[in-house]
Amino acid sequence: MDLLKIAASQLGTKEISGSEDNPQIVKYAEESGIIGITNDEIAWCSTFVNWVAKKAGLQSSGSAAARSWTNIGIAVKDPKPGDIVVFWREDPLSWKGHVGFFTGFNKDASIVYCLGGNQSNAVNITGYDAKKVLSYRRISQVDTLSIPQPTLKRRDKGNEVIKLQKLLNFLGYNCGDVDGDFGPKTENALKLFQANNQLTVDGIYTSETLNTVESLLQS
Structure with missing residues (x-):
């Protein structure tokens, strides 16, 4: 099951106002092994991405910090649906950010559409200013990507x-x-x-x- 299908299965999950917590949001943290997310009031965008990545058997950051994803996978310039997109928040040099799954651009590529958690307190698809993108990342299956040794050419096998x-x-x-x-x-x-x-x-x-x-x- 791919990242976007897993993430999309959670569309509509949202925080519960008041003293109650949505157990599904708390579950994202528990199943991702992220410490400190004990209620749905704590920023959980990275927790959601970690949960989806782990469900898919892919690399994860293991952190509740959105910018932790700038060190995971590889940087790509031409993102594809399902790639990770990391945004800065308030200031490019601050520690604050947001992270979700890239789904596409608008016509002039000024808006990045992102399927993520903690977007207006819910899992949904939201558009963000493309100028606030820190990095697009592509993650792989855990321990399955190996670098081949040269030389390889047409008609080689193995x-x-x-x-x-x-x-x-x-x-x-x-x-x-x-x-x-x-x-x-x-x-x-x-x-x-x-x-x-x-x-x-x-x-x-x-x-x-x-x-x-x-x-x-x-x-």
Whole structure:
């Protein structure tokens, strides 16, 4: 089950006014292992994102702080639905922020639509000023993303090719089925990755490509 489906299943969950608490919001913290969220009055946007990520078996920040997500996954410039989006709040240099799941832009990309928790005290889709985005992040399955070793090229087969295909798909370069067969789709996806990162565009996975991949994954 993907991130957006899990997050969307919670649409409409909202805080209960007064002294009562919505047990589902408290549950987000309990099941995410986040300490300190004992009622629905405490900011819970990051707690919600952690809960969804854990349900999906993906990386999580383990923190109730929205900006903790700027260190999780990899930074992406061209977000896709389901990517994490982190915003600054009040001041770009403050500790305050907001985090949710990217769902799209408006026509001129000035508004970022975000499916998240603690948005007007509820789980909903809300538009935010794109100028307040700190980072778009793409998270992966826990302990399943490995960096393949070079050199790999067309007609190669095996586990290292599987690693490459998983990596390309994760980075947004669709190479089709992860089957361990370095065919034309994998080659074309790799060429596009190389072109977008100012590398030699030859469709061969070399040390040059490896170094760029490592840099991206550490960003």
